[in-house]
Amino acid sequence: MPDHDLAIIGAGAAGLSVAAQAAALGLKVALFEREASADSSPQGGTVAVAALLAAAHRAADLRNATRFGLSIGPVAVDWAAVQAHLRRAVAEAAPPASAAALQRHGVTLIQASAHFTGPDRLEAAGRVHSFRRAVIAAGTAPVLPDLPGMVGLPWLTEDSLLGLQAPPAHLLVLGGTARGVELAQAFARLGCRVTLVVPSPNLLETEEPELRQPLREALRADGIEILENSPVAALEPAEAGLAAVLEGGARIAGSHLLFALGQAPRLAPLDLAAGGIRATSRGVATGADLRSLTNRRIWAAGDIADPEGLRPGQAAGAHAAVIAHSMLFRLPVRLDGRASPRAIATAPALAQIGLTEAEARAAGHDPRILRQPFAGNDQAIAEGATEGLVRLVVDGRGTLLGAGILGQGAPELAGLLSLMIGRRLPLDALANLSLPAPSRAEAAVHAAQSSAGSIYPATPFGGKLAPPWARTLAGWLRLLP
Structure with a gap:
């Protein structure tokens, strides 16, 4: 008889949720977490970055308060207090993953690294554990390049950067990823000198050009130096701390270097081959139900999963629910990443839901683009924050395929458009939506009303203008008593 009905590797959000649900159903659940404490959850880093960005944006708001007629002196940054704010945010947002809390839910916490020794066996802390089913939720780790000269120099990853006891004098950020851009702006707004070194030709190259270009200019307005198409060939010591040597020979010195080149799945310690589990460079290969394609006892959750037809990490928040239906109740369910939103928490913020224009064309659509700038939004x-726009990608039948938003509040507005796409609601449902006024969400409504297929196109005053046929009909109807 197996030792565990369900073995879960990794105490991330998805792993914890599945563990609690399975234990509540009476299953024997073991959760393997290699960290010294299960409170060290992967989402802690995400919360810490959000807290850092919140502090940075508040600092920028204080500096710009004169536009509202407010007079405020020079903004002083107390780095120790900022770090305390980050720790409080992580502590308050952390899931109840302590051993005692897990045991109250009926989950056995095994604080050890686990790896497969067979299709239904794991080894951890020198003991073999057999299981009926297992979930791999081991998460990801920062991508580190293999550069000459790295040894002994002050390079950082996201985790070590947020633990700095003093702000960097000159932070070099290597990588044009969303997280790299967020951290670059955060440290610039907290008074640090920042240089963003982007190996690829364009910053945020997978985002819509119409959205990423204004964001690039906003970063420059914050004092960030942006060097695109600048691969780093080596690192070397410098008086300030270290220097990045570019492939062209240019040398950029700074006090610290942050690697922000993305995340890679934590696959190596798992010995997936011993478990008969196929993996790709993006993670554990699964179907749309998150079940392994080669070992039907295994599911994967979170950023370590590579579901067929979806980008890694897409719709990761829905993984626990999919696994609960697929594994615990054996119901036919598929992960639907069509409406999965992603956001960059800069100022202005950038959010993308569904397909970009390029992705829509690659999928065989002939999309129309509907735009509504925030400059006309009350x-x-x-x-005093009119930068950006709402950009809708619509097919010939008026179906909303995707949406991009650049501007303050973009992540919150993304939820409305994600619901539209996920529920396959017609564009008229958005065009006829009633909202409190004034509201930033009105920009999305006005973008939908600008469609030639809308029954009532928008007027310059925000209302709806009847088309010619409706005016003719009204003319006849007015003759009735």
């Missing part, structure tokens, strides 16, 4: 005008 709420944005009142807030």
Whole structure:
């Protein structure tokens, strides 16, 4: 008889959720977490970055308060207090993953690294554990390049950067990823000198050009030096701390270097081959139900999963629910990443839901683009933050395929458009949506109303203008008593 009905590797959000649900159903659940404490959850880093960005944006708001008629002196940054704010945020947002809390739910916590020794066996802390089913939720780790000269120099990853006891004098950020851009702006707004070194030709190259270009200019307005198409060939010591040597021979010195080249799945310690589990460079190969394609006892959750037809990490928040249906109740369910949103928490923020214009064309659509700038939005005008726009990607039948938003509040507005795409609601449902006014969400409604297929196109005053046929009909109807 197996030792465990369910073995879960990794105490991330998805792993914890599945563990609690399975234990509540009476299953014998073991959770393997290699960290010294299960409170060290992967989402802690995400919360810490969000808290750092919140502090940075507040600092920028204080500096710009004069536009509202407010007079405030020079903004002083207390780095120790900022670090305390990050720790509080992580502590308050952490899931109840302590051993005692897990045991109350009926979950056995095994604080050890686990690896497969067979299709239904794991080894951890010198003991072999057999299981009926297992979930791999081991998460990802920062991608580190193999550069000459790295040894002994002050290079950082996201985790070590957020633990700095003093702010860097000159932070070099290597990588044009969303997280790299967020951290570059955060440290610049907290008073640090920042240089963003982007190996690829364009910053945020997978995002819509119409959205990423204004964001690039906003970063430069914050004082960030951006060097695109600048691969780093080596690192070397410098008086300030270290220097990045570019492939062209240029040398950029700074006090610290942050690697922000993305994340890679933590596959190596798992010995997946011993478990008969196929993996790709992006993670554990699964179907749309998150079940392994080669070992039907195994599921994968979170960023370590590589579901067929979806980008890694897409719809990761829905993984626990999919696994609960697929594994615990054996119901036919598929992960649907069509409406999965992603966001960059910069100022202005950038959010993308569904297909970009390029992805829509690659999928065989002939998309139309509907735009509504925030410059005409009453709420944005009142807030003094009119940069950006709402950009809708629509097919010939008026179906919303994707949406991009650049501007304040973009992640929150993304939820509305994600619901539209996920539920396959017609564009008229958005065009006829009633909202409190003023509201930034009105920009999305006005973008939908600008469609030639909308029954009531928008007027310059925000209302709806009847098409010619409706005016003719009204003319006849007015003759009725």
